Amino acid sequence: MPFRSLSNIQDQLNTGSTTAVEVAQLYLDRIAQYNDTLNAFVFIDPEHVLAQAEASDAYRAEHGARPLEGLPIAIKDIFCTQNGPTRCCSNILEGFEAPYDAHVITRLKEAGAVLVGKTNMDEFAMGSSNETSAFGGVQNPWNTDCIPGGSSGGSASAVAAGLTPAALGTDTGGSIRQPAALTGLVGLKPTYGRVSRRGIIAFASSLDQAGPMTRTVKDTAMLTSVMVGHDAGDATSVADAPNFDWLKACENKDMKGLRIGKPKEYFIDGMHTEVRAQVEAALKKCEELGAEIVDISLPHTEYAVAAYYVIAPSEASTNLSRYDAVRFGHRCDKPEDLEDMYARSRDEGFGAEVKRRILTGTFALSSGYYDAYYLKAQQVRTLIINDFKQAFEQVDVIATPTSPIPAFKSGEKTDDPLTMYLSDIFTIAVNLAGLPGLSQPCGFAEDLPVGLQWIAPAWQEDKILNAASAYENATDWHTKSPVKFGGAA
Ligand code: GLN
Secondary structure (H helix, E strand, O other): OOOOHHHHHHHHHHHOOOOOHHHHHHHHHHHHHHHHHHHHHEEEHHHHHHHHHHHHHHHHHHHHOOOOOEEEEEEEEOEOOOOOOOOOOOOHHHHOOOOOOOOHHHHHHHOOOOOEEEEOOOHHOOOOOOOOOOOOOOOOOOEEEEEOOOOOOOHHHHHHOOOOEEEEEEOOOOHHHHHHHHHEEEEEEEEOEEEEEOOOOOOOOOEEEEEEEEHHHHHHHHHHHHHHHOOOOOOOOOOOOOOOOHHHOOOOOOOOOOEEEEHHHHHOOOHHHHHHHHHHHHHHHHHOOOOOEEEEEEOOOOHHHHHHHHHHHHHHHHHHOOOOOOOOOOOOOOOOOOHHHHHHHHHHHHHHHHHHHHHHHHHHHOOOOHHHHHHHHHHHHHHHHHHHHHHHOOOOOEEOOOOOOOOOEEEOOOOHHHHHHOOOOOOOHHHHOOOOEEEEEEEOOOHHHHHHHEOOOOOOOOHHHHHHHHHHHHOOEEEEEEEHHOOOO
C-alpha cells in the first residue's frame, strides 16, 4: 500500500475505494513510525495535513477531481510555504515563516494536492549527501548506514521509504537526479525556465530548477505538468515555452528509431564497476526495444565540475547576502554595533559548507580575480552548451549513469569537500547547459539502487519521457522497495 504510485492512488480515489483522508492518514502513520529512523521530514503538521485532505474530499464530492486531487506531496524545505516554517535547513532562517507560497506550491494547491510537510535537505541545497543540514543527516532506506544523496535527500528518503508517494525537489547541479538515483526513484530536472523559481529560496539563480521525485515516470509527468507554466513573477520563467501532453508522452512501449547518444566521457575509469555494468545493461535493453546506441563525445565534460564550483558559489555569495539579521532570521545576542550584528549573526547562522561557498564565490567575483575565475567559468559554460548542441545533431537523447557511485556511508566524505563535489560529475553539465535531465532506477550495486540518466535538448522533456517510460515498461526496477520499511525488494 504505501509504495503505490500517485496514479495508482488517483485511480483508487476516482473509483471511491479510498478517500483523501484515508490516504493522508496512512502516510501520517508511516511518518510517525519511521521518521525518527530516517529524519526525512523536518516539519510536519498532521492536523493541517488532514484538514487539506478533508477539504479535498469535499471538493471532489461537489465539483469533481482536479489533476492532483487528494494526492499527498512532500515539499523540500527550500520552497516557501505559508503554513509553518521555511528554513532551507539553515539556522540563519530560525523563526522564519514565509509570507507567501512559492509559485509551484500555489500550482499544486490549485490542482488539489495535499501538502504533507517539509523535507530535510542540505543547508541552502549545498551538498550531495544531505549531511550539511542544520537538522542533521538523513538515512537511506535501502541501507540506513548510508546517505540518501543530496541536496534533496529528505524528499528522496521519504518517497523511497513510502512515507509519501511523491515529493518536490530542486536541482542546481544534480540535487533531484542524484538522490533519486541513490534511492531508486524517478526524478526530473526540467529545462531551465520551464518552472517558476518564485518563492524557491535562491542558491544559484542561473542553474536552479524545481522538479518532482516519484516512484514512476508517469507520476513524474503528472506532477511536472502541474508545476510548469509562465510566471510573470520570475524573470527567467519562459513565456510561450513549447509544451506537449505530458501524460501522453509516457505511453511509449518501444524505442523504434530512437537514437541514443552514449558519451564516452560518462563511462570512465574510477567509476564503480557495478554501476557501469548496470547502465551498460540498461542500454542493451534499449537496443532490444529498438533504439540505436550511438557513441558520442562531449569533450568539455571534464571542466564542468570546476566551472560549476566557480559559477554556483559566485551566485550563492550574492544571493545569500540578504541574510543580514535585520528583518528576519537568526540574530546574535546583544550585538555591539551594526557590523558586529552582521558578522556574528552570519557566523552563527551559516554552517561550514555554506560559508565555504560564500567565501569562494566572493573571491571569484572580486576585482582582479573576476576575469580569471568567473568570466573563464562562463566561457567554459558556453563550450559545454556547444558540446550538447553538436551531440544533438547526431542523436535524439543522451543516456548516462546519474552518479558514478552508489550511496556511500554517512560521514565517509564529510571531511573532504573535493571528493564530495565529484559525486556530481555526471549531473552538473546538464544544469550548466540548462537542459532537462531525468534519473530512473536501472538496477542495484552492492544492494543499493543505480540510476540511469536521460538528457534531451531544451524543451524536449517529451523525448525523455518517451524513452524512460519504454524502459520502465520493459523492466521492474521501479517496483522494488526497501524490505526494512515494509517493501518488496
Ligand atoms: N551537490 C551540488 C552542490 O553541492 C548540487 C546541489 C544542488 O543541485 N542543489 O552544489
